[in-house]
Amino acid sequence: MNSSIQVLKHCFSSVWASLALILVYGSYLVWQEQGYRHSIHMQSELAPLNVSDPPAPGLFKPEAIATLFGLVTQDRRVPSAEPLQLRASFVASQGSSQALLADAQSARFYSEGEPLPGGSVLRRIEMDHVVLWRNGREEYLTLKPPNQYVLPLSTAPATTSQETTFYLRPSTGKL
Secondary structure (H helix, E strand, O other), X not given: OHHHHHHHHHXXXXXXXXXXXXXXXXXXXXXXXXXXXXXXXXXXXXXXXXXOOOOOOOOOOHHHXXXXXXXXXXXXXXXXXXXXXXXXXXXXXXXXXXXXXEOOOOEEEEEOOOEOOOOOEEEEEOOOEEEEEEOOEEEEEEOOOOOOOOOOOOOOOOOXXXXXXXXXXXXXXXX
16 A cells, blocks of 8 residues: 555655646746747837838830830831842731842842851741841841832833724624
8 A cells, every 4th residue: 555655645746846847837938928928018119110102114115025025116117237128018818928039149048947048037928028037136128119110111202002993882782
């Protein structure tokens, strides 16, 4: 019986020690939390927030974005330095478009992506112009303006029409 009392004493002492340890640790955590909350409260009292308007966004420049993606605005077209002339362009909605380009000696049809004699590449074919890629930039070859003649003018003097005395009459069906 004596041994069971000793076991009970030992169990109660360890339980009381465990409870005391839990109580001390809990009070330590409460003390730390109180100090943390006090320091946050002091920081908010000492340093008020500087509330200012956000900075105004910079001016939106669509030209800069277009240049970033390799596009060029209409007024920044660079004429081509290639010794070529655009004679015709055939634009297909599906399939391959072609452009008739001529230099001093000959004329030839080119498709998109083909290299040209001067070292540039035919990048895009439009109705009234083609876009070449040369030395890292886009260059444009345009068709001749519509006020210029495609065919050479005749140097022969114009002939005056002579009045004819023959007139065509409607036929009555009888001969």
